[in-house]
Amino acid sequence: EADIYQTPRYLVIGTGKKITLECSQTMGHDKMYWYQQDPGMELHLIHYSYGVNSTEKGDLSSESTVSRIRTEHFPLTLESARPSHTSQYLCASSEYRTQETQYFGPGTRLLVL
């Protein structure tokens, strides 16, 4: 079944640690996105990709980086986690021509102590 996966679902980590949030989709979508969402708030686009070897920064300033080496995989890395990074991170994907229809993964809830 075509789907989009995120791991881990929950992560508690200490300040200064390097972390990578994983996102994979089996739908063959070209476009992938990372959003940050605090509880009850809007989604903020932090990174997106048009396809392999393409990465762009979104509207929200972020200290994270992404890579797109394979179509199905779009990991997000925080080199040095801080308490201000505590949030939910949502990965999404869409077909290139119908990007308005985005499919979201279940999210990763990150708590940085």
Place this chain on the structure above:
Amino acid sequence: GQSLEQPSEVTAVEGAIVQINCTYQTSGFYGLSWYQQHDGGAPTFLSYNALDGLEETGRFSSFLSRSDSYGYLLLQELQMKDSASYFCAVTDGGFKTIFGAGTRLFVKA
């Protein structure tokens, strides 16, 4: 700057009809989408309007007026399970998606 405005909360009773409005101001515009998100869950796509008019999908309908930079989501025959947050989202001229702050819908019995 770019912005989307939608009410923060709406309350309605089971079986009723509710309309959630969204006005936008963006650099370029390709279309308006609506997403539903239950507490603790991920957003799920509901509808998309690129042209003026009404799009109907079951109990949900979405409307767009490009000249007024305005759209709405209409939910009919409300059910308790419709209690969730509803986000409007605009695909702007740079093909980026901008989300509104979301409207929390409370459906009462």
